[in-house]
Amino acid sequence: MDYTGTGNTLNTRFPNVLALIMDSLRYWITEMHVDGFRFDLASSLARTLHDTDTLSSFFNIIHQDPVISQVKLIAEPWDIHEDGYMVGKFPAGWAEWNGMYRDCVRDYWRGGESKLREFAQRFTGSPDLYQGGYRSPMASINLITAHDGFTLQDLVSYNEKHNEANGEDNNDGANDNNSWNCGVEGPTDDPGINALRDKQKRNMLTTLFLSQGVPMLVAGDEFGRTQGGNNNAYCQDNEISWLNWENVDTELLEFTKGIIWFCKEHPSFRRRRWFQGLPVTGSDIEDIRWYLPEGELMPEESWEEDNAKSLGVYLNGKGIRCVNYDGRRLTDDSFYIIFNAHDEALEYVLPPDRCGKPWHKVIDTSDGFIGEDGESFAQGSSITVQDRSVLVLKCRED
Template identity: 40%
Template sequence: MSQLGATVSREGIRFAAWSSSARRLWVSIFDETGNRETDRLELQPEGEGVHALFVAGLGAGTRYGFRGDGDYAPERGLWFDPEKLLVDPYAIEIDRPYAHHWRLSARRNEGADTASLMPKAVAKTLPKPLPILPPLFRPGGLVYEVPVRAFTMLHPDIPERQRGTIAALAHPAMIEYLQKLGVSAVELMPVTASIDERHLPPLGLSNAWGYNPVTFMALDPRLAPGGLAELRDTVAALRKAGIGIILDLVFNHTGESDRLGPTLSLRGLDNRAYYRQEPDGRLVNDTGTGNTVACDHPIVAELVLDTLRHFVRHAGVDGFRFDLAPILGRVDGVFDPAAPLLKAIADDPVLADRVLISEPWDIGPDGYQLGNFPPSFLEWNDKYRDDVRRFWRGDAGMVGALATRLAGSSDVFAKADQPLSRTVNFIAAHDGMTVADLVAYERKHNAANGEQNRDGHNENLSWNNGVEGETSDVAIAEARFDDRCALLATLFASRGTIMLTAGDEFGRTQKGNNNAYAQDNEITWLDWGGRDLALERHASALAAMRRAAPVLSSTDFLTGEPLAGSDFPDVAWLTETGAPLSEVDWHDPRRHRLVMLLGAGERDCRFAVIVNGDRRQSMFTLPEREGFRWVPAIEAQAGAADIARLVPGRTVIFMTERKAGQARAGKDL
């Protein structure tokens, strides 16, 4: 790790910060409460932008912050103000959460010293690095997206003092639940310290998601009151249970926001180096948050790499998901899959085998980069999300698109140098409507966010399954349940990595709010007492079925050619009669039915995914072969004839071949 930050030794602490533009830098030392400044010591230039000072007699637990002085000329991108206390970008712990206050944004000489408003970095002696073990997660597994606070705030089995924290994930009740759901890795939404956007406190709201970071390594004290040790212990507990942890990290922007935002850390040390600027000094806003981190600057790239190594070495995480990831690959504002930072992550000996997941879009020029990241990155696949929603909404002509998504999205990821699909399939994520709300709300309902319903996406590809007054409430509930089951079944039937957001498996609702970032309350807190247990059982059965059928999670692209040693193609696409889909069938706008017949695997058995997207029931017939019979892959779907099955409308059925005399597939799960 870089020698920037606070390095604790037996003799004292070396404080170091980087700035290419500051004339002077200081370290402010505070008492043990973090409220009284006891010393202000000037750092000395050491060359190449590093300013450092060794202070004898100080030890672990010392609270401190930096201050910078130089030109104050925002029109030139310079924001130096020695009255602004700055949190060390390399802080690994802070003594309190960030809280927004107008004085943090005051212009130089227009506001008082901000030390009383700011968290203090806490100097720490890092524990001995952990052995770097191979990640538990492998592509094709189930990623479970978790908002740490919302996940356990209402869970009755979690001790009240532990609710809403990282430690709660290690509670036996949580581990048992994750195992039952077949989770391969938990993806923690941001757990590093963040600050509320300035418009939220006046509305009585706060940021519930954490996508507004200030410092990249320090954990949020509200989520991890036990600091780094809490994360490390939780990772170890989940790893013992066979579950990995992936951290969702935000390197694309910080909570210092636009020119009206607060000065908290990077802005006060060297705004022009840490953030991308327009020629006239204005901040580039490729993120929609007011600023864009300059990931192509060597000092920023070093900070990003040091942060990733820190969480691998000292917490043992499996990997990372990168928010608005094209920012990491922008060089002089243009995305380049061979960008130095992306290449450095892939080549780093500590990081090379980690799970890397990109959100492959930002709002800058050419910001949509799905399929264009290096082979080491898996990618969130919004084409999958949208096409699956359109199919189950009943849009015309979606059979071909659904087949492509079920098969791993070769149209996006099949490239000469990339033989495996890198898709992360998802139907809903933290940002947008929940699975339950997709089938209950045609339009967003974001009034609670205080922006007159202007925020959030307007097109959600959602539908209101049943309008009250046209049919009974019972019929509406049943139709919505069927659609939720179908959406989940489609996800678990899809080849490649799949992602499920916590609570979607039991019908969590946000009452139609598709941008609930500001709702740290019952809108986002998972209602464990009111969950739909029937839907939850369905999801658990799907997870067990997927684990028992590796052909579903494979990341190999399907070719339609026979597998080695088999007479059957790796995939055949059939109509409900068992005949191959013709060119006419593929383009029939009225077709909402198909069968994905996957070729024989290790046990020489084929696997069928039967999709009836029509509201009418239909008879489906599968091709037979001597010595084998078709049986349901999920016991709950048993009850009809093995070959010809009457499939209800809006349903996905799974069938597997068994040699004559073998037990039913469901019995094996």
């Protein structure tokens, strides 16, 4: 049976097949010092005859192995056959490419009819998928692009795939890419469209690196690599798929470096435990709060609105609920992040003084700003959030 779409499927029910897999993995770990594996089309490995089963021999033998069970195990949690889409269904000890994160974030920033509730779930590590079964936010490998599909540049430049060079009459590759070309298909000299595309790339990179979980960045997305709209370039060993270091978007590269640095500097965006939505000890402020533009807490009915394109989220730096490597309680600055996917600017009222004061702008994707000492704003004041942009404010922790 071809469960993968790439030929007959390896049958992991046979002991000699399992032995081959385990011997290979151990060799790569012990002799070649590989520290982890990403399993392509991993749902096919979970099949017992035809049905998928996370209690199959493949998982059992890996979990009991003292060597393999200690390295990083990452699944591409799907194949092409029935019951093959297993996002959120792999056992403890595994991380997964989060395809739901990819689709949701793409839809949000292109203006699709996505609900705020799902966007909030994906931003907080997808607890609806991973919180059960002894898994942490690190189980979610967050991605917006991968080696299959559009690059980040092409994601904001094309509505349709352009795979003519692959020799299959443009019939290969995915047809639904959740992309938006910002008004023109392909390259353009229009400065307004190019500025919007640049902003959309910054929006998605910022969302990716500030989301709970593990961010995955495809080589070349940090400097604007394009495949000319080809979303299935595995067969192209030429300019379509190569990394062109002579055509680097230096502004995008610097922004990407800045957002990675920012994420590493602040443990608020690298939490090892789930948000609880409960007050922090010694305070009546929760570890996370969601706000409407008017400065009011998000009511239940607002989560289900398809046409809602913006929200604010407060992250309490005292609510990380972890210790660092020397056993001391881990704290950070507090942050207020505003996502605005509307095509017009919005006025947002900042949280009250109980959440901290004053607020300093540290990221603004509308102009590519990243810094620790930006413009300051008083608690409860109003701030303009530009159209299709992310604004991140910080309240310093003493």
